Amino acid sequence: MKKILVLGSLSTDFVAITDRRPNVGETVQGNEFFTTFGGKGANQAVAAARLNSNVVMLGKVGVDSFGEDILENLRKNSVDVKCVESVTSVSSGAALITIADSDNSIVYVPGANGKVDGEYVRKNKDTIEACDIAIAQNEVSEDAIEVLAEICIEAKIPFILNPAPYRELKASILEKATYLLPNESECKLLYPDLSIEEAVAKHPNKLVVTMGSKGVFFNDGKESHLVETFKVDAVDTTGAGDTFIGGFATGLVNNLSLEDSIILGNLSASESVTKMGAQGGMPRLEELKNNKNYKNKWKL
Ligand code: RIB
Ligand code: NA
Numbered sequence: 001m002k003k004i005l006v007l008g009s010l011s012t013d014f015v016a017i018t019d020r021r022p023n024v025g026e027t028v029q030g031n032e033f034f035t036t037f038g039g040k041g042a043n044q045a046v047a048a049a050r051l052n053s054n055v056v057m058l059g060k061v062g063v064d065s066f067g068e069d070i071l072e073n074l075r076k077n078s079v080d081v082k083c084v085e086s087v088t089s090v091s092s093g094a095a096l097i098t099i100a101d102s103d104n105s106i107v108y109v110p111g112a113n114g115k116v117d118g119e120y121v122r123k124n125k126d127t128i129e130a131c132d133i134a135i136a137q138n139e140v141s142e143d144a145i146e147v148l149a150e151i152c153i154e155a156k157i158p159f160i161l162n163p164a165p166y167r168e169l170k171a172s173i174l175e176k177a178t179y180l181l182p183n184e185s186e187c188k189l190l191y192p193d194l195s196i197e198e199a200v201a202k203h204p205n206k207l208v209v210t211m212g213s214k215g216v217f218f219n220d221g222k223e224s225h226l227v228e229t230f231k232v233d234a235v236d237t238t239g240a241g242d243t244f245i246g247g248f249a250t251g252l253v254n255n256l257s258l259e260d261s262i263i264l265g266n267l268s269a270s271e272s273v274t275k276m277g278a279q280g281g282m283p284r285l286e287e288l289k290n291n292k293n294y295k296n297k298w299k300l
Contacts, residue, residue, distance in 0.1 A: 004048050004238045005131035005150050005157075007058040007121065008041015009113040009139035010074070011093035012066045013238070021100050026300060030171060037073045038095050039113065040137040043098065043239045043278045046077045047246020047268060051285045051300065056080045058110040059140070062092035073279075077185065080160035083124050087115050093139070097238060103275075104238045108165070116140035118147035133253050135245060137162040142169055143185045148179060149176035158252065162245050163190060163291055177206070181248070182223060183241055184211040191239070200224055205258060208248070210241055216262050227262045230270040230293055239278025244269040246282070254300050267293055 007112060007162045009123070018030040034217055037046075049055045057079050060168030063086050070092060074081045076127075093113040097106050111150035121144045128134060128151050134149060135161075136145045144159070152159035153176050174180060174190070180203065182190055187209045190201040196217055200207050204221040213234075216227045247268035251261025259275050271291070276282030289292050 001054045002132040003056055003130065003251055004249050005056050005058065005134040006041050006045040006048070007092050007116070007134065007136045007140065007144060008044065009039035009058075009110070009137070010042040010059045010070045011039030011040035011063055011095050011108070011113065012036075012070065013038035013095045013097050013219045015099060015238075017099045019100065021105065023099055034276070036241065036280060038146045038278040039070075039093055039244050040139050040162065042074060043284070044071065044135055044162070044245045044249070045074065045136070046273070046279050047243040048250050049077045049079050050249060050267065050282050051250040051288065053246075053250045056083065056127060058083055058116075058127070060120070061087045061088050062086070062090050062112040063088050064092055066092040066094070069260050077202065077206045079255065083127055085120065087112050089224065090115060097236070102234050102236060103282050104236070113139055114141070116144045119142035120144065121147040121151070125151055128152070128157070131157060133158045133249055135159045135162065137247055138165050138167055138169070139165070139291045144174070146170065146173050149173050151175070152178075160245065160249055161298055163236060164192070164241060165262070174263065179208060180206055181210065181245060184209060184214075197224060204241060208258075210244055210263065212237070212240075213252055214264045216244075218258065221257070225259065227259060227266065229266045230268045232274050234273040236276045236280075237273050239282075240273050241271045242278060243272040249299075250300065254298070256298060260295065260298065263295070264298065265294075267291060
């Protein structure tokens, strides 16, 4: 079975649900609190593994109970964590999430994720080279992403870069990505002088822009396409982008077309937002196969 490598963050999400966000200096009373597993890297790994992909994770956790629980959760989801390292002197990654009106705002504290550097990625070169596609996001260092991009180029492994959350990255890293998957606001920050339409036209079959419920935009070299999302009643959009990427990568690794891989990502993401928590609601393949929009021609 083909393998997906995910380099990225592993975090605990501390979630408060409230009717409205506090203003600066203000306290509001929340309605509910829970902790869930998150981190963009871990979310993307779990999203792909739930669709029966063979997933190898690269990342770091702290030596604390959060770190142990994070690893246990990944194992339960059949993600290979043999190369994930535990590091002392920092906490495991954490995200403080406020959900108001089904939309979120997040304070992300990297902790151990901040220790994921180029040297660690280089050390795992053999593991990377044994994979068929690789994914990274922006919750680990630029150095780590760059080394992964270089190894992928050399080994001719397709590399999916999800530049989230936005931060400035070297142009050379963006160039090395086979697929670049920002959301709409990240795309505007990456290409401030271009409209989304112009940006995808300039990067055909590479730049895939997720625009929430508006759909996903890409250009196939001849024309631009808006792939519509599936309408659902969202309760929590946290991790929707991550679920999309797990589905998208699963599609690619199973030789689906770019458009079908996007549809598979959309389908997974649309199910995931109907339940609370980034990984809550991420569908299993069997569940997705019951969705009327699942295409039976897909050989997953
Ligand atoms: O993409 C969603 C994730 O980003 C959350 O799970 C949280 O960990 C944040 O950093
Ligand atoms: Na969810």
